[in-house]
Amino acid sequence: MKLKIFAAASLLCLGAAGAAEVAMAQEPQAVRQQMMKDVGRSMGALAAIAKGEKPYDAEVVRVSLTTISQVSKTFPDQFPAGSETGAETEASPKIWENTDDFRAKAAQLGKDVDATLAALPGDQAAVAAAIGPIGKNCGGCHETYRLKK
Amino acid sequence: MKLRSLALAALVVGAAGIGAFAWATAPARSAAESWQGLGEPDLANGERVFSEGGCSSCHAAAGAGEEGRLVLAGGAPLKSPFGTFYPPNISPDPKAGIGGWSLQDFGDAMLRGVGRRGEHLYPAFPYASYARMTPRDVNDLYGYLKTLPASGNVAPPHELPFPFNFRPLLGAWKFLYLNDAPRVVLANSDAKIERGQYLVEGPGHCGECHTPRTLLGGLETDRWLAGAPNPEGGAGRVPNITSGAGGIGGWSASDIASYLETGFTPDYDSVGGAMVAVQKNMARLPAADREAIAAYLKAIPGH
Structure with a gap:
């Protein structure tokens, strides 16, 4: 009986911890940080193919580009009022000052990625040719809108 | 009365000292x-x-x-x-x-x-x-x-x-x-590292942002390239590019050269802030120069 209560209590604790983690994960700062990590991972997968470190794999190319495309469309919505600071955010205050330009930059990334998705690069050379223009969007936005900590 | 003449004398000596210092440090043209x-x-x-x-x-x-x-x-x-x-x-x-x-x-x-x-x-x-x-x-x-x-x-x-x-x-x-002495003295240098040293310490002026400054705005050269607050203010920081804590010790020389060429870190984070313009310029240099910069950054002491 005692053991049972202990087990139940432990489960409750675990559940609470899990819920806290979910709540944490839903903070806009955490959500957008995860989105950028996903884009980084996708760029890494594409670059590995471009450099010949990994063999060409159409599925990897498609999934990676799709991830970047999806992020580009929802990323600018992750900066509600009140999320300007905290949680180690590297977001520049300029995001809230020049929101239209910030959104336009995300839209440009989406446009570039979707064009690449529509004519999926068919081999290593095509992947290498495609990631240059896509990658320019990263620095182009981070130049103004990210503050490195 | 005595006090007054003493104060006057101090003032004269002080002014003369400042004058002499200003003269000694006046702008000097080259030959x-x-x-x-x-x-x-x-x-x-x-x-x-x-x-x-x-x-x-x-x-x-x-x-x-x-x-x-x-x-x-x-x-x-x-x-x-x-x-x-x-x-x-x-x-x-x-x-x-x-x-x-x-x-x-x-x-x-x-x-x-x-x-x-x-x-x-x-x-x-x-x-x-x-x-x-x-x-x-x-x-x-x-x-x-x-x-x-x-x-x-x-x-x-x-x-x-x-x-x-x-x-x-x-x-x-x-x-x-102001001096033209090397920022760091490297025991085991070679032509490639020396080229990197010239680029980083001279024309590239990397230390102007990547090295912390004293209250008078001089570089703290014993913390050479160890990272610093954003010189233009704000919350950002200019990163440590030595092998010290928080630096780039985990990057290989080819990671550094590749970052300067493409703007991507080894884990595909991207270049940002004022470094974007710098990286675009570095991408215009011959590959050997980016490799020389990388070799130098791997050779300097970590902070």
Whole structure:
């Protein structure tokens, strides 16, 4: 009986911890940080193919580009009022000052990625040719809108 | 009465001391001979030095972008803890720019921080790094600058509070911080590392942002390239690029060279902030120069 209560209590604790983690994960700062990590991972997968470190794999190319495309469309919505600071955010205050330009930059990334998705690069050379223009969007936005900590 | 004459004497001695110091640290021009015999500038090398130094990052108009980066009209504000600087027009316009300057005028600005009217220049213009440059590179760069479009723009005067608006004080700053000695002495150097050292410590002036500064605005050279607050203020930080804690010790030399070429870190984070313009310039250099910079960064002590 005692053991049972202990087990139940432990489960409750675990559940609470899990819920806290979910709540944490839903903070806009955490959500957008995860989105950028996903884009980084996708760029890494594409670059590995471009450099010949990994063999060409159409599925990897498609999934990676799709991830970047999806992020580009929802990323600018992750900066509600009140999320300007905290949680180690590297977001520049300029995001809230020049929101239209910030959104336009995300839209440009989406446009570039979707064009690449529509004519999926068919081999290593095509992947290498495609990631240059896509990658320019990263620095182009981070130049103004990210503050490195 | 005695006290009064004593105070007067102290004042006179003090004023004389300040006068002597101002005289001793007055702007000093170079000898004209040091700029002779360099021959016709090598414009291709001049363009390379232009990329190494990132001249357009400060001297192109604000928001000039990719198309306007070769028009060095000046005027884009540069914020600092000492006030706001407005980099001057260095286009070849004979009146608004430096078209009427001699090579010696240009060289003295680059290597000594002395303006054409014989005044001290503010070290926001990183001559304390450029002091390490060879006369040949200065000659080639000046030749290249003359080929760029002229602009009639006149930059606003710097906005500096007292005492920073008093230029003779810069003599004291130079006395403390201007020299052409190596920033680090490397025991096991080779030609590649030496080339990297020249690029990083000289024309590339990496330490101007990546090294912390003293209250007087000099570089804390014992924390060379160990990272620093954003010199333009704000919450950002300029990263540590040594192998010390929080630095880039985990990057291989080819990771560093690849970052300078593509703007991507080994885990595919991207270049940001003011480094974006720097990285674009580094991408214009020959691969061997990026590899030399990488070799040097791997060779320096970690902080």
